[in-house]
Amino acid sequence: MSVFYKICIALLIIGGLNWGLVGMFSFNLVGWLFGGAMSAISRIIFTLVGVAAICAIPSLFMSDHHDGH
Numbered sequence: 153m154s155v156f157y158k159i160c161i162a163l164l165i166i167g168g169l170n171w172g173l174v175g176m177f178s179f180n181l182v183g184w185l186f187g188g189a190m191s192a193i194s195r196i197i198f199t200l201v202g203v204a205a206i207c208a209i210p211s212l213f214m215s216d217h218h219d220g221h
Contacts, residue, residue: 157211160204167201 166182173179182197183189 157208160208163201163204164208166197167205170201 170182183194186193
């Protein structure tokens with residue numbers, strides 16, 4: 153797995169955990185850590201998570217079969 157996809161997965165995990173906190177506890181951890189959900193850094197993080205999700209879409213259609221080569 154390339155570094156690019158590892159970064160995408162890490163961002164997707166961060167986003168998923170944040171959404172889980174929002175859904176269960178109405179607590180936005182990213183917003184809390186970086187000065188509110190509408191702060192510039194929070195919006196950048198949210199944008200990066202969204203871009204990572206878009207970049208991960210092709211992996212849904214890739215074969216995960218390995219023939220030992």
